[in-house]
Structure formats: C-alpha cells, structure tokens
Amino acid sequence: MLRLVKTLQIQLQSALEKACPEAAKxxxxxxxxxxxxxxxxxxxxxxxxxxxxxxxxxxxxxxxPRHIALAIVEQLQxxxxxxxxxxxxxxxxPGFINLTLxxxxxxxxxxxxxxxxxxxxxxxxxxxxxxxxxxxxxDFSSPNIAKxxxxxxxRSTIIGDSLARVLEFRGYSVLRLNHVGDWGTQFGMLITHxxxxxxxxxxxxxxxxxxxxxxxxxxxxxRFDEDIAFKTAARQEVIKLQSGDPLxxxxxxxxxxxxxxxxxxxxxxxxxxxxxxxxxxxxPYLKQVIDDLDSSKLLVNDDEAKCVFLExxxxxxxxxLPMIIQKxxxxxxxxxxxxxxxxxxxxxxxxGDGAHRLIYVTDAGQANHFAGVFQIAKRANWIPDYxxxxxxxFGLVQGEDGKKLKTRSGETIRLRDLLKEAxxxxxxxxxxxxKEEGRNESESFIMKVSNTIGIAAVKYADLSQNRKTNYQFSxxxxxxxxxxxxxxxxxxxxxxxxxxxxxxxxxxxxxENLDFNELKEWSLIRELLKFDEVIxxxxxxxxxxxxxxxxxxxxxxxxxxxxxxxxxxxxxxxxSSRLALCRLTAQTLKMGLTLLGIPTLERM
RNA sequence: GGGGCUGUAGCUCAGCCGGAUAGAGCGACGGUUUCCUAAACCGUAGGUCGUGGGUUCGAGUCCCGCCAGCCCCGCCA
Numbered sequence: 099m100l101r102l103v104k105t106l107q108i109q110l111q112s113a114l115e116k117a118c119p120e121a122a123k124x125x126x127x128x129x130x131x132x133x134x135x136x137x138x139x140x141x142x143x144x145x146x147x148x149x150x151x152x153x154x155x156x157x158x159x160x161x162x163p164r165h166i167a168l169a170i171v172e173q174l175q176x177x178x179x180x181x182x183x184x185x186x187x188x189x190x191x192p193g194f195i196n197l198t199l200x201x202x203x204x205x206x207x208x209x210x211x212x213x214x215x216x217x218x219x220x221x222x223x224x225x226x227x228x229x230x231x232x233x234x235x236x237d238f239s240s241p242n243i244a245k246x247x248x249x250x251x252x253r254s255t256i257i258g259d260s261l262a263r264v265l266e267f268r269g270y271s272v273l274r275l276n277h278v279g280d281w282g283t284q285f286g287m288l289i290t291h292x293x294x295x296x297x298x299x300x301x302x303x304x305x306x307x308x309x310x311x312x313x314x315x316x317x318x319x320x321r322f323d324e325d326i327a328f329k330t331a332a333r334q335e336v337i338k339l340q341s342g343d344p345l346x347x348x349x350x351x352x353x354x355x356x357x358x359x360x361x362x363x364x365x366x367x368x369x370x371x372x373x374x375x376x377x378x379x380x381x382p383y384l385k386q387v388i389d390d391l392d393s394s395k396l397l398v399n400d401d402e403a404k405c406v407f408l409e410x411x412x413x414x415x416x417x418x419l420p421m422i423i424q425k426x427x428x429x430x431x432x433x434x435x436x437x438x439x440x441x442x443x444x445x446x447x448x449x450g451d452g453a454h455r456l457i458y459v460t461d462a463g464q465a466n467h468f469a470g471v472f473q474i475a476k477r478a479n480w481i482p483d484y485x486x487x488x489x490x491x492f493g494l495v496q497g498e499d500g501k502k503l504k505t506r507s508g509e510t511i512r513l514r515d516l517l518k519e520a521x522x523x524x525x526x527x528x529x530x531x532x533k534e535e536g537r538n539e540s541e542s543f544i545m546k547v548s549n550t551i552g553i554a555a556v557k558y559a560d561l562s563q564n565r566k567t568n569y570q571f572s573x574x575x576x577x578x579x580x581x582x583x584x585x586x587x588x589x590x591x592x593x594x595x596x597x598x599x600x601x602x603x604x605x606x607x608x609x610e611n612l613d614f615n616e617l618k619e620w621s622l623i624r625e626l627l628k629f630d631e632v633i634x635x636x637x638x639x640x641x642x643x644x645x646x647x648x649x650x651x652x653x654x655x656x657x658x659x660x661x662x663x664x665x666x667x668x669x670x671x672x673x674s675s676r677l678a679l680c681r682l683t684a685q686t687l688k689m690g691l692t693l694l695g696i697p698t699l700e701r702m
Numbered sequence: 703g704g705g706g707c708u709g710u711a712g713c714u715c716a717g718c719c720g721g722a723u724a725g726a727g728c729g730a731c732g733g734u735u736u737c738c739u740a741a742a743c744c745g746u747a748g749g750u751c752g753u754g755g756g757u758u759c760g761a762g763u764c765c766c767g768c769c770a771g772c773c774c775c776g777c778c779a
Binding site: 133135137138140141144148150153154156157163190191192193194240242279282283284322377400401402403405411412419420421422424425426427429431432433435461462463464465466467469491493494527531535562563565566567568570572575578579580581582583585586588589590592593594595596597598599600601635639643644647650651654657658660661662664665666667680701702 | 704705706707708709714715716718719720721722723726727728734737738739740741742743744758759760772773774775776777778779
C-alpha cells in the first residue's frame with residue numbers, strides 16, 4: 099500500500115494548500131510546507147487513515163479545526179482521483195478527517211499484491227539511489243576465539259541475521275561480518291598459559307578440544323588477574339603476536355581453527371551465514387589510524403599512552419574522557435581496531451568495502467564505547483557525507499527471576515545447551531500432543547517438527563521482544579502454543595497448508611474475479627496490504643520486533659477469518675476469492691518468517 | 703561524581719512524526735467443536751502510564767527536577 103499512501107499524501111497536500119492559502123503562504127515563507135499529517139487510523143471504526151493536519155492550523159487561522167477540516171474535505175471532493183480511492187471523508191472528534199478506502203481500490207491493491215512475488219516491497223534500486231557501492235555492513239554475533247558461544251551471543255546473532263535478511267531482501271548488498279575476538283590481551287594470556295601447561299595445543303591441530311580450551315582460558319584469566327609476572331608475559335605475547343612472530347602466529351592460527359569449527363556447528367543449526375573477519379584482519383591498518391589521528395591533530399600523549407579526548411563526554415573528574423588508541427607498551431586495543439574497521443568499511447574498494455551504512459549489533463553495555471568511537475571517526479573525517487553508522491543495542495538475557503541467566507550451578511549457559519533444551523522441550527510437547535490426539539507420526543517427522551519449533555521459538559522470542567531493555571528468557575513462554583509466539587504463527591501457516599491439501603491444491607487461481615462480502619475478509623485484506631510498509635519500517639528503524647508484531651496480528655486476523663469463513667465449502671466466486679486470500683496470507687507469513695530467519699512447516 | 707538505558711494491567715511486553723475512550727498476550731473467570739488441524743475463536747474482569755512541574759489546541763510520547771532499577775566510565779573486549 100506504499101504507493102497508495104504516497105498518492106494520498108500528494109492529494110492531501112494539494113487540498114490542504116488550496117483550503118488554507120494564507121497558512122500555506124506563511125509556511126512557504128519560512129521554507130516549509132503544510133503537513134496534512136496522514137497516518138493509519140488509530141481504530142478500525144475510523145476507517146483506514148486519519149488526517150490530523152487541520153488541528154494545528156486552528157490557532158494560526160483563528161478558525162475552528164472542524165471548519166478547517168471541512169474546507170479540506172471540500173477540496174478533496176473536487177478531485178476525481180481521490181474519490182476513486184476513498185469514500186467521502188468523515189470529520190470526527192475535534193477535527194480529524196477519517197478516510198476509508200473504496201472496495202474497488204482495496205481489490206485493485208490486493209490484485210497487484212497477488213501478482214507480485216515481492217508482495218509489494220520495492221527493490222532499493224527503484225526507491226532511491228544509494229551512494230558508495232550501495233553495500234551495508236552488518237557486524238554481528240562476534241564471539242571470542244577460545245571461548246564457547248553462550249547466551250550473550252544469542253541476541254546479537256539472531257537480531258543481526260534478521261536485519262541482514264531484511265536489507266538483502268530490499269536489494270542491498272549486505273556484508274555480514276563476524277568480528278570475532280581473535281586478537282588482543284586475552285590471546286596473549288591464553289598462549290602464555292598454554293606454553294606452560296599444554297604446549298602441544300600450540301603446535302598440533304586438534305590436540306585439545308574447545309571444552310579444554312575454555313577451561314585453560316579460565317585458568318589463564320585467573321592467573322592474569324592474580325600474577326603480575328604472568329600479566330607482563332601475556333602482554334609481551336600480545337606484542338609478539340601483533341608484530342608477526344611466526345611461532346606465536348602459528349599457535350594463534352591453530353586456536354582459531356579449533357574455535358571456528360565449533361562456532362560453525364551453532365551457525366549451521368541456526369541457519370546463519372557469516373563472513374568471518376576477525377579483529378586481526380585490521381592489524382595492517384592500525385598504524386594508519388594512529389597516523390591519521392596524529393595528522394588531524396586529534397592524538398594526544400597522556401601518561402605515555404596515545405589518546406583522543408572526547409568532546410561532550412567527561413570522565414570521573416569532570417574532564418574530557420580519553421579514549422586510548424595506543425597503550426604505553428605500544429600495544430593496540432579494541433578502540434583502535436574498531437576505528438580501523440570503520441575506516442576500512444567506508445573506504446572504497448579495493449582498500450575497503452565502500453559501504454554506505456554500518457550497523458553494529460552488540461549489547462547495550464557498549465553504547466558508551468561506540469558513541470566514543472563514532473565521534474572520533476567523525477572528527478577524523480572517516481565517515482563520508484552519505485555514510486550512516488549505527489549501534490543497535492540490546493539488553494541482557496535474564497532468567498525468569500530477573501537475574502542474569504545462569505545454570506543452577508551458577509555458570510554461564512552454553513548456547514548449544516540452550517538450543518538443545520529448546521528442541522527437546524518442543525519434542526516432548528509434540529509427543530504428548532500426538533498421544534492425546536491419537537496421531538501416528540514417523541520419527542523423522544517428530545525430529546523435524548521439534549527441531550523447527552524449538553529453534554523458531556528461541557529466535558522468535560528474542561526478536562519479538564527486541565528492545566534496548568533486558569530480555570527475560572523463558573522456555574515455557576516461548577514454546578507456548580498461544581500468544582505472540584513462534585508456534586502460534588507456524589500454526590496459522592499449517593492451517594492454510596491444510597486447506598491446500600484438502601482441495602485448494604492449485605492455489606494458482608484466477609484473480610480477476612475477486613468477490614468479497616464479509617467483514618472478516620476485508621480485515622484480512624487490509625492487514626495483508628500493510629506488509630510493504632512494515633518492511634520499510636524495519637529497514638529504517640532496525641527493529642525486527644515491528645515485523646514480529648505485524649506477523650502476529652496477521653495471524654490473529656487470519657485465525658478469525660478461518661474460524662468463521664468457510665473456504666473450500668464456499669460457492670464460486672467466493673471460494674476462489676477466499677483461496678486467493680489464503681494464498682497471500684501464507685506467502686506473507688512465510689516471507690516474514692524467512693526474514694526473521696525462521697523456517698516454516700506444512701504440518702505440525 | 704559523570705554518562706547511558708529503563709520504569710505502562712497480577713506477569714511479559716506493544717504503543718510510529720505528540721492526536722480521538724492507553725493496547726496485546728499470558729494468567730483468572732465464563733462461553734464456542736456434525737465443518738478446511740479447537741495448537742483455534744468469542745466474551746468478562748483488571749490502569750494515579752514511577753513521581754512533581756513545564757511546553758502545547760492536545761502529552762504515555764517532547765523539556766526540566768526528583769525517586770527506583772540496570773549498565774558503562776585510562777591502558778580488558
């Protein structure tokens with residue numbers, strides 16, 4: 099319905115200017131235009147759209163808002179194109195203008211959407227030209243080498259993937275970058291520790307597995323915090339790594355390979371595609387960062403460390419907060435790497451990615467860090483005029499007690515265990531239901547369905563509740579069959595698949611003879627037509643939860659339709675018309691879920 | 703001390719650029735099945751939108767103060 103809204107916007111604009119010439123003159127004088135304030139109706143009984151633009155003009159024109167609304171309506175009714183789209187407008191309340199689309203217009207929109215594989219969502223090329231090479235970087239997941247993926251990586255991975263999918267669907271060339279932690283102090287301490295306790299791990303592939311590595315990492319971290327000599331040795335090791343010492347590099351590569359294999363299993367299970375480009379990738383570009391900052395006079399030596407002092411951000415003492423770019427031991431830290439990454443990602447190919455938008459999906463705790471890094475990048479002129487750089491923050495995953503999610507023994511929950519539990523819970527729910535309903539299904543069916551539901555539930559729960567605030571994790575809630583959950587949405591699709599199986603097999607029906615006469619049909623049509631706008635909202639606001647809310651509402655509207663409106667038993671042309679609605683609902687739900695990274699089922 | 707985020711129904715959360723009587727879901731209570739999967743649908747109850755001011759024709763939404771919770775703040779990422 100995007101095109102339609104655009105058309106209405108233009109018609110309203112013109113009617114408003116004609117109805118209030120004095121106000122229009124004033125607006126033009128200050129180089130603005132009058133805003134009709136067109137928006138979706140706040141309630142179904144108000145129609146499809148509401149126009150609020152009359153209200154703010156009342157004071158200026160010293161007329162009642164209803165009077166102004168009337169003048170606008172009169173202008174609108176002289177426009178034949180408008181009258182073919184909307185029924186006669188109604189003035190309501192203090193001066194709102196309510197618009198209801200004509201059934202002819204709704205049917206035409208529906209027909210267009212039924213014919214469009216993209217369900218009305220425009221490709222970016224036809225929307226507006228993009229500068230740079232049109233690519234978008236989505237930086238997400240980013241686990242640390244030598245550590246297992248845990249709940250902390252869940253949100254970044256799932257949200258980042260979904261955003262990447264939406265942007266790809268819109269036609270951007272998306273770089274899904276896994277900025278893995280494969281560099282830095284942690285590495286120095288791990289290698290130093292392994293040299294002492296398990297040197298074979300540093301020279302031979304597969305000498306130890308990731309579980310052991312995690313164990314060693316914990317020991318190393320403990321020693322690092324307690325033992326000053328160890329700390330110094332670890333820092334030396336980092337310097338060796340950063341300066342390319344062959345033995346250290348070899349050990350480092352082995353550790354990375356080991357971790358990579360493990361990560362890949364999780365990504366396969368979640369159906370997530372990523373390009374690994376760890377922190378180490380930017381090693382050759384770090385020096386340039388220092389030089390650039392130095393030549394633009396941003397770099398300051400402070401207590402032997404090289405820093406940039408931030409503007410408008412002060413530290414404990416009230417003085418500007420420094421960001422350390424090079425430590426006094428000569429080592430670089432994550433701020434340096436992040437700056438090098440920004441520079442590289444905006445730089446044109448071949449010395450960079452030529453991106454026009456950078457998106458970072460990390461926890462909200464890093465908000466200050468990114469604010470600082472982005473500020474420095476701006477001041478150093480590394481962000482082109484058309485460039486956009488955004489931090490997409492998210493809150494902690496908490497347990498149902500409101501505290502940080504942990505195992506009973508108080509340890510961090512491994513991602514693989516969490517996914518396993520979701521699937522096994524889905525499986526026992528399913529087996530119970532099959533028994534209750536006396537259904538007989540094959541083991542492969544049970545495995546496929548429980549796997550799909552389990553993973554879908556975890557993903558959907560996270561995406562639908564996406565906000566900056568913390569997120570309360572609950573298996574019971576996410577696997578519930580009712581409410582705003584993945585199983586509820588999947589079930590709506592299964593119902594449609596049922597119709598297809600039982601007789602609507604060729605959903606490739608004629609769409610020229612659509613005939614609707616039920617309120618529940620029109621509600622479904624109106625809901626289906628909102629899809630394109632929702633996708634653009636997600637693209638702009640980077641909030642997958644908007645898409646989730648929409649899909650849930652669509653499922654609800656469909657279930658109401660399904661409950662009361664017979665499809666297969668209806669006479670023609672209703673039967674074909676309703677089948678068309680079912681087909682489009684299925685396509686929309688499927689497409690929406692795909693954009694969330696969630697696969698669908700025919701039966702469950 | 704400074705900064706960020708959050709505070710909406712018993713619980714979990716929506717609420718778009720400020721717009722009409724603040725919405726869902728869960729839970730509670732009650733109803734619906736000769737019919738395409740009832741894993742559904744319908745109804746009832748439940749609110750000082752943390753709090754006090756301000757701006758505005760109009761504030762859950764914007765501004766300021768206060769209270770509470772979480773997070774970040776120089777050589778970890």
